[in-house]
């Protein structure tokens with residue numbers, strides 16, 4: 245993580261991590277089925293530790309549930325802190341996408 249992503253306290257701005265979570269989850273959704281997706285919900289985002297400049301983040305995404313038009317993806321965010329030699333779990337989030345057609349209407353996700 246770079247200094248450009250910090251908040252006034254000098255740690256990484258939470259919104260940057262939320263954006264990375266959304267992107268990681270979207271990649272996982274695409275891996276399952278190549279559709280046009282919109283994010284309809286994100287829940288259970290609780291930051292257990294701050295993310296610091298210099299941390300190396302890993303985002304691990306797994307599909308939890310595929311519905312008719314929606315998909316729920318779990319994302320665990322881990323921060324490796326090279327100086328301290330630690331690798332900690334920062335947060336786990338759940339993102340729900342809905343597959344939409346060109347008019348933005350929900351459309352079925354193929355199995």
Ligand SMILES: CC(C)(COP(=O)(O)OP(=O)(O)OC[C@H]1O[C@@H](n2cnc3c(N)ncnc32)[C@H](O)[C@@H]1OP(=O)(O)O)[C@@H](O)C(=O)NCCC(=O)NCCS
Nearest residue numbers: 282283284285310311312313314315340342344348349350
């Ligand atoms: C996503 C969107 C197309 C859903 O439209 P809708 O008319 O509410 O759709 P439906 O009620 O038919 O629900 C579609 C699916 O989404 C699921 N869903 C809708 N709202 C949900 C919520 N808050 N949490 C979890 N799932 C939800 C439904 O359960 C359904 O799933 P299923 O088909 O797998 O059973 C519409 O709400 C939308 O366009 N939202 C804006 C999305 C967006 O722009 N995101 C980026 C924000 S910058």
